[in-house]
Amino acid sequence: GAGVSQSPSNKVTEKGKDVELRCDPISGHTALYWYRQSLGQGLEFLIYFQGNSAPDKSGLPSDRFSAERTGGSVSTLTIQRTQQEDSAVYLCAASPQAYSPLHFGNGTRLTVT
């Protein structure tokens, strides 16, 4: 596609429900990142994929968070049993090579009520 596409753009969910966020990167962009920005905070690293494998999951805040990537393309970030502190903008970014800049999607704004 022309850019990194994220869906949904907005998601409101009740505490305790599971949510799935999707990222569709630019074709050929083998590196894919998930970040989140909570209110008043900077960009917090969650997980990094190189192809389909995730060499660094160190940023996932708890075992309620998981992510996968299939076919070296689309990635999904799943949050189980959502909590109010999960409310944030979740950003996906991708790049073709390690030296290349990141191309960001428009993000998913998650609100847990």
Place this chain on the structure above:
Amino acid sequence: ILNVEQSPQSLHVQEGDSTNFTCSFPSSNFYALHWYRWETAKSPEALFVMTLNGDEKKKGRISATLNTKEGYSYLYIKGSQPEDSATYLCAFRDSGNTPLVFGKGTRLSVIA
């Protein structure tokens, strides 16, 4: 966890003023330093990727320098304009296999 610090946290300048801000990162291992501009209601956009000590990059009125030995990069904006108002993020990685770690950003407001 790598520590990437940006200062100041926020900055207000008058239109036409020149300004600069700082990104500090660990000086032990260096792979790349990125600068991004993040405007409200948009996604971050890349400004520069810097990989060599002493690098200077320029795009219009914005330029950046890099000192990997002492672990800092400066971003300069010459003759600030209201459309420069945004949060400027730097991001550091210490190898090709590790993720980019972002600083908290410098929020710039340019007053007309």
